[in-house]
Amino acid sequence: MTSIKQELRHASKATREDVFGKVITYCCVAVIAVLVISILYFIASRGIATFTVNHVSLWSFISQTSWNPGLLDAHGQPQIGALAMMVTSFTVTILAAIIATPFALAVALYMTEIAPNRGARILQPVIELLVGIPSVVYGFIGLTVVVPYIRHLFGGTGMGILAGTLVLFVMILPTVTTLSVDALNALPGYLRDASLALGATRWQTIHKVLLRAATPRLLTAVIFGMARAFGEALAVQMVIGNAVLMPHGLVTPTATLTSQLTTQIGNTVMGTLPNNALWSLALVLLVMSLIFNLLIRFIGKRGQLS
Amino acid sequence: MTPTRLDKVATKVIEVFVACVVLILLFLLSTILIQGVPHLSWHFLTSPSQSFAAGGGIVDQLFNSLYLLVLTLLISLPLAIGSAVYLNEYASDNWLTGLLRTAIEVLSSLPSVVVGLFGYLLFVIHFHFGFSILSGAIALTFFNLPLLTRSIEGALAAISDTQREAGLALGLSAWRTIRGVILPAALPGIVTGVILSAGRVFGEAAALIYTAGQSAPVVNYTNWNPLSSDSFLNPMRPAETLAVHIWKVNTEGVTPDAVSISAGASAVLIIVILLFNFLARLIGRHLYRKMTGNSNK
Amino acid sequence: MATYDLTAHHIIEPGGPIALSTEKLQVFYGRQQAIFDATLNFPANQITALIGASGSGKSTYLRSLNRMNDKVARVTGKIMYQETNINDRTINVYAVRRHLGMVFQRPNPFAKSIYDNLTFALKATGIKSRTILDDRVEQSLKEAALWEEVKEDLHKSALALSGGQQQRLCIARALATQPEILLLDEPASALDPISTAKIEVTLKRLVERYTIIIVTHNMQQAARLSSYTAFLHLGHLIEFDKTPTIFQNPEMTATQDYITGNFG
Incomplete structure (x- = not known):
């Protein structure tokens, strides 16, 4: 009889299994979340360099049609x-x-x-x-x-x-x-x-x-x-x-x-x-x-x- | 026009559109196979490719595609199963779960070229992996993860909650119930999902151009040491796949028989993918029958 | 349906040893309260039936006893088993559920062989010996009166059995972990009359060794099977007494009306 009482009061293998399962699967989704965040971060940080580092104007980026990043136009601006x-x-x-x-x-x-x-x-x-x-x-x-x-x-x-x-x-x-x-x-x-x-x-x-x-x-x-x-x-x-x-x-x-x-x-x-x-x-x-x-x-x- | 007559006309119109779609598919399949199958030969399948001369084969590309597929599945399958189990079994309905689901949705809607470029940035350049099978497999994993996760989650969700209750009521941990009861019961659905995703991975090129690279160096198929630089198993070597090869010979236009090579390679791609689809159905059905006991003598 | 004074109740103290009891048990689904202050002692080695109209909370009450409602509802109050309050965060729920076996409304065998259905939980607790496993399989199948029908096909898929056989397999599965108490949630409602009769005979035999608590919407079944009956109405425990008393001479009007078919 005391053994049942003890069983009820103490963590068992099953308790540990559930902690283990939660941790493992949580890590898997966490990997996906980290992945998505890093994709957004890396692409964004590279993508805005044109405007922040090279000082191309965002407006000319979306309104101009000439694409020639290697060359400068008459005003000395990259196209x-x-x-x-x-x-x-x-x-x-x-x-x-x-x-x-x-x-x-x-x-x-x-x-x-x-x-x-x-x-x-x-x-x-x-x-x-x-x-x-x-x-x-x-x-x-x-x-x-x-x-x-x-x-x-x-x-x-x-x-x-x-x-x-x-x-x-x-x-x-x-x-x-x-x-x-x-x-x-x-x-x-x-x-x-x-x-x-x-x-x-x-x-x-x-x-x-x-x-x-x-x-x-x-x-x-x-x-x-x-x-x-x-x-x-x-x-x-x-x-x-x-x-x-x-x-x-x-x-x-x-x-x-x-x-x-x-x-x-x-x-x-x-x-x-x-x-x-x-x-x-x-x-x-x-x-x-x-x-x-x-x-x-x-x-x-x-x-x-x- | 009377409603009845309009109804007849509308039905006819719909039928014509449907017929068009079926014809488009038949046209595509027959074009690929008719153009491609005559180029298929033992020689084509077993010789290395040629950059500037006619008569090249696709043996390295074919092997690379399969090797990348295996590596990709090795990485993405455990992650996808873990994520799907978390989302379907453990996750409670709160903002964090919502956020994770959104992340997966965003990942699945990203263009594969963007995923490939990210792989290029992070693994090829940042981590100095170079153009390599490993970089390619990781990029393909990113591309494959959201869809695989979703299809496995679907397979898990299709298992009745009464099974979970049964496990819990026996004093089993949720984890033991998932591993021993839910996952095995969902196996037919999972296997089907995995094979279908394998088809997509096999045909994917955009994510690979700048990760696994566009060259197929000569490898030694008898060298089984993955650490040796000329071994076919070396994961750090560049590896052009079949799909990338089709793209490259058509874009660069320096291979004289580009059209016949791509036709042959396309046919191989399609045949392999058809095979995958067929297998997915067959195995899925077989497993389902085996589990429900219908095929037992 | 008439309105009754839900706070009035008539609950007797059963004679003999008590296997399980609840003290002021309350269950909430979100803000909605499903069970109000249920205080009851379940007699050991007896069949107790829980009856009441749909929505009375009888299933909710039953499922709270082995903590199956942990994830879906909030349960307050005490559930006393082995002089221990098992409705407590520090309690090992897995052990609780092993000692309070449960059988559900719809048969839910695993998609495994009959043998694996019975041994899966045992193997999880670390029992590896083939002889012990075989013994338990035979013993629990015999207790559930299924042994004669399946002893030749122990490795056949459990899903190939008939509905009634599946439900008896589920009873056997619950017995295999050697519980003290068996909770049954309308176990025969999805079955035909012949299968139902077999289940009832099985339960009558099991009560010698187990304490049985059964939810049923079938009053004849409650009357045939149980020695004690509890009547629930709108989440309140209205009456608990010996079964003949409940069915022939109930104390409360609500019970009387339900028994005579005025509602439910």
Whole structure:
């Protein structure tokens, strides 16, 4: 009898196991947290050097289009204007999202509303395969199939925003689709039943009830896709033309933030202005990724409230 | 137009869009395979690459990709399991947990090129690792961690709370219950997640260009000493992977048969990734059946 | 439903030794109070039934006894077991739960073999000897009246058993760690009548060696099984008495109304 009492009063192996488990797993998440903080810190500290160490004005960085960090202009100022790259990055991102959205919605509606069983069985692997194709392979197809075709149609090199958009559209399609499917599946069944019971056709139900109710989550799906498109590097770099010029049309060579980064960072020396300028581009990418993240949270919260 | 007619038209339109997506995938797969498979040969798979001459193979790149994948999983799997267990089993619902979740979300939404550049800055330059397999594996770990953590967390969350209660009610520690009951029960989901993430890691290039580097030095496949500089296992040597190789021959344009090499290499990449997907399903299903006892004689 | 004076109660002192008791036990979910001042002595080697409508707090009360509510609720007051207040931060909860075994509403065997289900907790406490493990498996399966049905298939997955067999396996699993008290939370509510009958027979035999506390929403079951019954209403312990008294001649109106089916 006394042994039970003692057992109750003293820590046992199980007590120690739980302390151990908590410490171990806590360390694992702590590693991730430290990692994220150091990524933010290192990229930011490198990225702002252009402005704090080299005294380039932030305004000229975001408003000028000539990018020539190695050279000085007539006023003796280095030419560090990232506007052209930002415009191209945003253009390909937005265009890709505009094209991808109807396709993604159609697939999602087909999988959830029109043919939930058969559709999902066929389309789920299709989506998974699209996710599985690596970005360099998308770039390679873009380079060997899309670019020559555009060249054939419009002349020129075939590289540019159009080629970049087409490649990105397919790349973000699975992301947007999967999240749209989740959005539609999350709708309560009674919405559907009530609308149909009132005599609405399937399309009226989809159009007037389901899409409307799912709007916030569908919006976050598209933003997720845009975030992916904005940050995609290699596939775009392979088809965009890599000339830091303001785009004058959809088929002239230009450059995105990511393409400039991937092609140039190896050609500059750490700590020099041309190198710092590239880190500033990376910082823009980082900030944009945070903004996309915030937008998704914001819309997600609004969606929950309504 | 009457509502019924509109309904029919709308359905048709949706079907056309869906058909387009399926056709795009079929087109992609067939292009990759039709362009690539004719270039596949024993010679292609087993000879070293050539920078300035035609007829190079991909043996080093193929090995590097696999070696990096193994190292990456070795580093990221324990971390991801630990984090997922913390988030799903131990974490209480407070601001700290919220912050940690946000950190993971931020990491997962960072462009892989940014993650690669961070690896370049910290490991290649700061810690003097140089362009090396180790730097590459760490960068890939960063890239892989958030998604792997999330998929494992999902697998854990799918295990019914009644299992946790059962363990606790027997006087077991939560840790023992997690290790002995929850993790094994979540194994099919975890394995599927790991294999799918392996596919992503295998095809990733942007995070590697400035970490594992873009050169594949000649290595000695009979030297098993990882500390020796020409050993194939040496983690401090630069290692161009298959995906990086495709990017490089297309971007630099000094290899005369760049197109056929990339076509062949793309086909290999896709075949390996298809294999991973297929394996993920097969193994996941097999484990699930084994555990629920349906396949027992 | 009528409103009753929730502060009035009729709680008797059971005869014989006491296995477990609570003193002024209160349970809070956040700000919501789920159990109010429950003071009760559970007689040893008897079946005590906890009855009450849904939301009466009977399951909450039961789950507080072996500290299963630690993470989800705040529990104040004393739970006395072995002359020790086990509702205390310094108490080893793992030991508490080993001595106060628990069986849940839905059968929850681990996704392991029958044998591993029974030995998992034993191995965790450091028992390695194959003969001891084998003995415990046989003994607890026999106690739970499952041995004859599964003795040939001990290494088969427990998930392949029927619902009723799974629940008896869960009882056996709880018995394998050799507890003194068995807490059962509506153990037969998810089962068919035949399985339920088997469980009841099993419990009646077990009471010779164990103290049993069972939550049930089934009044016939309470009447058939238990020798003492406690009635809870809206978190208050209203009445505790010998089972025949509760069902034939209850002291309190609320009990009377619940027994006769006026609410719940």
